[in-house]
Amino acid sequence: RAGVSHLAATVLLPRAEVIVRTLSFPGVPEKDLPTAVPLQVDSLHPFGEDEAAFAWTRLPGASHVLIGIAHRSVIERYSRLFVEAGVKIAAFTFSAAVLYSAVRLLGAPPAGGFLAVGGDPPEAYGESPARPVLSLLLETPLETPAALAAADLRLEPDAAPLPLASILPGPRSLPEGFTLEDGALAYAAALASACPRLFLKANLLPEEFRSAN
Numbered sequence: 039r040a041g042v043s044h045l046a047a048t049v050l051l052p053r054a055e056v057i058v059r060t061l062s063f064p065g066v067p068e069k070d071l072p073t074a075v076p077l078q079v080d081s082l083h084p085f086g087e088d089e090a091a092f093a094w095t096r097l098p099g100a101s102h103v104l105i106g107i108a109h110r111s112v113i114e115r116y117s118r119l120f121v122e123a124g125v126k127i128a129a130f131t132f133s134a135a136v137l138y139s140a141v142r143l144l145g146a147p148p149a150g151g152f153l154a155v156g157g158d159p160p161e162a163y164g165e166s167p168a169r170p171v172l173s174l175l176l177e178t179p180l181e182t183p184a185a186l187a188a189a190d191l192r193l194e195p196d197a198a199p200l201p202l203a204s205i206l207p208g209p210r211s212l213p214e215g216f217t218l219e220d221g222a223l224a225y226a227a228a229l230a231s232a233c234p235r236l237f238l239k240a241n242l243l244p245e246e247f248r249s250a251n
Contacts, residue, residue: 046128046249048136048231049116050223051242053161056132057083057107058173064101071096075103083107093240095135102170106132106240117247126249128231129241133223134173136230137163137205139237143229144207148200153188156202156222163202168192 059082066074075094082105083090092107113130120127137154141147151166155176162184164172169191176184184199202222209225212218218225230237241248 045231046126047120048129048131048227048234049120049127049243050136050227051106051108051112051116051130051132053133053157053173053175054159055108055112056242058132058134058171059105059107060097060102060169060171061105062101063103066101068096071103075105079105079107085109091242091244093131093242095238095240097138097170097238100170104135104138104171104238104240106135106242108242113242113244117243121247127243127247128234128249130243131227131230131240132173132242133157133161133226134163134171135238135240136223136226137173137202138165138171140207140226140229141165141205143233143236147205151191151193151197152205153184153191153193153197153199154202154205155184155199156219158220162187162199163205164188164191164193166191166193 061078063071063074079090079092089110090107091110091113092105094103094105096103116130147165153162153164155162160176162174162176164187172187172191174187188197201219203218206222206226
């Protein structure tokens with residue numbers, strides 16, 4: 039109906055289905071990371087042997103690597119759903135990967151660090167010199183987890199969480215009935231799909247199921 043059946047979509051996996059971690063590899067050359075990262079992954083998840091699917095990407099200009107881990111059954115379930123629906127998929131990714139790049143698409147992240155909250159269920163995304171990426175699924179009451187996240191980022195005690203939509207580049211227009219406040223994560227995923235070369239490449243979808251635009 040939308041006339042875009044020739045395009046392959048980028049799918050944002052539910053935050054509750056993905057374990058998000060950052061690891062530091064100081065002094066490790068780029069060429070050695072494909073060997074070094076998998077050696078650390080088994081210590082980051084509770085799944086059994088060969089049950090974890092993961093994707094990683096090095097943060098630009100840093101020694102840190104951003105890693106997303108999901109149970110293989112989750113990847114297989116969503117893959118089947120989209121295949122049965124006839125929807126072409128380019129990537130299964132996660133919120134931290136798309137938000138990190140979206141914040142930098144047309145500008146720079148807030149100086150000194152920030153914490154942003156949005157989504158349903160609500161999640162927190164933040165960055166600071168003390169922690170390059172923080173991604174948490176929040177529980178209620180919202181104030182307590184948000185305060186803990188701010189402490190983890192070592193932000194100022196009075197630093198208020200920002201709306202997730204406020205850290206994203208503003209669109210020229212929005213579809214009727216769509217609000218950026220309610221659809222910030224979907225919008226960030228759409229930006230990743232439209233500008234794949236400008237976004238972190240953290241793709242949990244097996245290569246044999248990927249479609250290209």
